[in-house]
Amino acid sequence: MTEQALLHLDGITKRFGRVTVAKDLTLSVRPGEALGIVGPNGAGKSSLFAMISGDLRPDSGAVWFQGRKVTDVPPHARTRAGIGRTYQVPRPFEHLTVFENVLVCAHQGAALKGRQAWTHAMEVLERTGLAELANTPAGRLALLQRKRLEVARALGTGPRLLLLDEVAGGLTEPEVLELVEVVKQLHAEGLGIVWIEHVVHALVEAVGRMVCLAGGDVIADGEPMGVLADPKVRELYLGGGPETGLADEEDRTDEEGA
Numbered sequence: 001m002t003e004q005a006l007l008h009l010d011g012i013t014k015r016f017g018r019v020t021v022a023k024d025l026t027l028s029v030r031p032g033e034a035l036g037i038v039g040p041n042g043a044g045k046s047s048l049f050a051m052i053s054g055d056l057r058p059d060s061g062a063v064w065f066q067g068r069k070v071t072d073v074p075p076h077a078r079t080r081a082g083i084g085r086t087y088q089v090p091r092p093f094e095h096l097t098v099f100e101n102v103l104v105c106a107h108q109g110a111a112l113k114g115r116q117a118w119t120h121a122m123e124v125l126e127r128t129g130l131a132e133l134a135n136t137p138a139g140r141l142a143l144l145q146r147k148r149l150e151v152a153r154a155l156g157t158g159p160r161l162l163l164l165d166e167v168a169g170g171l172t173e174p175e176v177l178e179l180v181e182v183v184k185q186l187h188a189e190g191l192g193i194v195w196i197e198h199v200v201h202a203l204v205e206a207v208g209r210m211v212c213l214a215g216g217d218v219i220a221d222g223e224p225m226g227v228l229a230d231p232k233v234r235e236l237y238l239g240g241g242p243e244t245g246l247a248d249e250e251d252r253t254d255e256e257g258a
């Protein structure tokens with residue numbers, strides 16, 4: 001199982017004082033799979049990404065990537081190994097151009113040099129719809145472009161696994177749909193994707209499997225509409241949670257209000 005998985009989290013536990021963000025959590029992602037993660041605020045979703053990327057060390061348990069135990073491997077080495085991530089708040093080099101931002105990631109993350117790095121960076125800008133903005137300083141980008149650049153910077157590192165942390169947050173509906181198309185295309189190209197998102201209908205469009213986290217553990221795992229229909233998910237996440245944009249969720253609210 002571990003050998004076949006792209007990513008395998010084996011019984012990881014992480015506590016911040018009294019707050020448990022992961023409780024003996026086990027989860028696998030297959031090569032080329034697109035997995036969506038939902039869960040209430042503070043469920044431990046971003047902390048999970050931090051433990052996968054190496055920004056945070058679990059108290060116990062192990063992180064495996066492509067059959068190799070990486071629990072003690074530092075973040076930059078995990079990036080080189082093929083784990084690329086975005087951050088909830090985009091962090092580009094504001095004074096560098098869009099192209100230069102991705103080029104830095106190609107150099108540092110993918111270890112590419114010279115023309116190879118240049119070509120790779122341009123390809124990434126094409127794939128993320130940023131080619132026309134290549135010479136624009138990152139600090140001048142609107143939100144959608146900043147989100148796209150965040151994805152482009154992660155792709156610049158040449159990942160096998162792409163971790164997307166709330167990249168649809170704050171976007172308009174047409175912008176969300178544009179982003180979904182980018183993610184679907186990346187998945188079609190064979191990239192493994194794990195996407196944390198509160199804009200649930202975007203996830204439903206883009207992923208084949210969904211996991212709901214609550215209290216540091218997986219409370220549902222399976223086909224997206226099945227997970228969203230799970231009574232535990234409805235109670236712990238959708239009940240008082242954010243807008244999902246899903247028709248049946250609106251129906252449910254109407255029924256409750258009737």
Ligand SMILES: Nc1ncnc2c1ncn2[C@@H]1O[C@H](COP(=O)(O)OP(=O)(O)OP(=O)(O)O)[C@@H](O)[C@H]1O
Nearest residue numbers: 016019020021039040041042043044045046047048
């Ligand atoms: N470095 C830290 N030190 C102390 N507490 C932390 C730290 N990082 C996260 N936490 C706490 O852990 C809990 C889980 O945070 P996390 O950001 O992982 O949740 P989340 O599911 O991503 O939430 P959201 O959906 O709001 O982004 C929160 O209560 C948070 O305050």
